[in-house]
Amino acid sequence: MNQIHTRTDQLDLNLLKVFEAVHREQNLSRAAQSLYLTPSAVSHALTRLRQHFGDPLFVRDGRRMSPTPSCQRIAPQLIDTLTRLRELLQHWDRFDPAHTRQAFRVGMPDATESALLPALAQTLHAHAPGATLASVAVARRELGRELAAGQVDLAVDVALPISEPVRHQPLFQDGFCVMMREGHALSKRLSLKQYLQARHVAVSTRASGQVIEDIALLNLGLQRVIALRCQNYHSACEVVAQSDALLTMPAGLAGRIAANAHLRRVAVPFVLPAAQLHLYWHANSEFEPANRWLREVVIGVCERGLFG
Numbered sequence: 622m623n624q625i626h627t628r629t630d631q632l633d634l635n636l637l638k639v640f641e642a643v644h645r646e647q648n649l650s651r652a653a654q655s656l657y658l659t660p661s662a663v664s665h666a667l668t669r670l671r672q673h674f675g676d677p678l679f680v681r682d683g684r685r686m687s688p689t690p691s692c693q694r695i696a697p698q699l700i701d702t703l704t705r706l707r708e709l710l711q712h713w714d715r716f717d718p719a720h721t722r723q724a725f726r727v728g729m730p731d732a733t734e735s736a737l738l739p740a741l742a743q744t745l746h747a748h749a750p751g752a753t754l755a756s757v758a759v760a761r762r763e764l765g766r767e768l769a770a771g772q773v774d775l776a777v778d779v780a781l782p783i784s785e786p787v788r789h790q791p792l793f794q795d796g797f798c799v800m801m802r803e804g805h806a807l808s809k810r811l812s813l814k815q816y817l818q819a820r821h822v823a824v825s826t827r828a829s830g831q832v833i834e835d836i837a838l839l840n841l842g843l844q845r846v847i848a849l850r851c852q853n854y855h856s857a858c859e860v861v862a863q864s865d866a867l868l869t870m871p872a873g874l875a876g877r878i879a880a881n882a883h884l885r886r887v888a889v890p891f892v893l894p895a896a897q898l899h900l901y902w903h904a905n906s907e908f909e910p911a912n913r914w915l916r917e918v919v920i921g922v923c924e925r926g927l928f929g
Contacts, residue, residue, distance in 0.1 A: 632673055639666040641703055643679055644696050647686050716910030718749035723911050725752060727919075728759030728767065728776035730826060731853040733898065736874050737777060740922045748918070758826070768903040774912055775919065776901040779833075786904035790916075792923045794895040797834065798875050798886045800861055800868040805885065807867075813843075813890040820848035822857045822868045834869045837893045858884060871896060898923070 642652040643663070653663040671678055679686040688696060725745070729737060734756050745754050759767050759776055765787045767773050783789055799816070801808055807815055823832050831839070838844060851857050854870050858878050861868045875886050900919055906912040 633669070636666050636670050636673070637699065637703060639663055640670055640678070640696075641700050643667060643686055644688060644692070644700065647679075647688075648684060649686060652686075716914050718752070718914060720751065721749055721911065722751045723749070723753075724755070725775075725911075725915055726755045726757055726773045727915075728757050728764070728773040728778070728901075730758070730778060732824070732871060732874055733777050735854065736871075736877060737919075737922065740925075741919065744918055744922055764901060765903075768901065769905070774902070774906065774915060777898060777919065778901065780897045780899050781901075783901065787901055788904055788907065789899045789901045790920070792898045792900050792920065794897045795871040795873045796895045797869055797889050797893045798872040799889055800858060800870055800875055800884050800886055801866075802862050802864070803883050803885050805865060808885045808887065811887050811890050816867065816890050817843060817845050819846070820864075820866045821845050822849045822851065822860055822866050823847045824851055824854050824857050824868075824870065826852050833896060834889075834893055837891065841891065843891075854878065869893070 638656065639652070639658075642655050643649065646652040646655060649660050649663055649667075653660045656663065658666075667679065674691070676691045677689050678692045679688055681687075727741070738756050742754055745752055757773060759773055759778075761778065761781055764776055764778070764781065765783070768776065768787055777792065780791075781789075799811060807819065817838075823835070825832050835845065835847075848866055849857075849860060851860070854868075854874055855878065857868050857870070860866060862883055869889060872886075875884075878884070900916060902912060902916060
């Protein structure tokens with residue numbers, strides 16, 4: 622096995638062009654002409670190939686170079702591989718979304734997926750019908766590693782303390798609102814005092830730690846009562862629709878959910894900074910055509926008011 626790997630590593634790939642030409646022409650002189658080489662150079666290359674493979678590969682039959690059984694066995698796959706390699710190199714700096722079969726992976730949290738993924742999937746299907754898309758969860762502390770390893774092509778998340786070689790661009794900012802069930806006693810007016818006295822549902826994929834609204838309250842020296850902590854806004858809305866609990870959530874996402882959930886939306890009774898969504902990618906992918914195209918698609922989806 623080690624000998625085979627060593628032999629493969631030592632193979633001059635230019636010799637495979639000679640193999641292809643001799644197999645196609647089955648004549649040494651015509652193969653030499655097609656390669657713009659002398660017959661002597663082709664003969665020398667063929668000798669090296671024979672030594673490498675341990676097989677004559679071609680035997681002379683008059684003027685014809687007939688392939689051996691071993692040559693006939695490997696030739697179709699070898700020539701097909703060479704053809705595909707040429708196509709790849711010809712399109713190295715180009716990307717055609719209409720014909721690609723690229724598998725894209727985008728990291729995003731649940732809340733972002735709810736708003737971004739439907740529009741992104743629709744756009745991708747319209748412009749790159751052969752491509753596939755996977756939305757995956759990425760732990761924020763692992764974002765740089767997963768982008769560097771190519772486990773995700775892009776990520777969309779809130780503003781994070783990221784540095785090179787991870788690059789980022791602001792996409793959109795979304796304010797917050799308070800959701801409550803229809804007919805809630807606080808639906809006509811919600812004061813800060815009433816907000817703090819109410820029971821709340823908090824949404825986070827982390828098992829513990831503060832969410833953005835609690836950080837804002839702590840900066841004011843205030844604290845609220847968290848009655849339930851869950852992992853996504855859809856289930857949180859279901860809980861709120863059937864209780865007196867309040868839910869503070871991104872306004873854009875609330876607008877998409879409220880119409881079908883019998884919920885009422887009111888203003889947050891304190892200053893809560895808008896959440897900024899950023900697009901993240903690795904420096905290695907900066908000029909990679911497919912990655913650059915996907916970034917433009919995500920940016921375009923957001924610029925068309927996806928979260929509004």
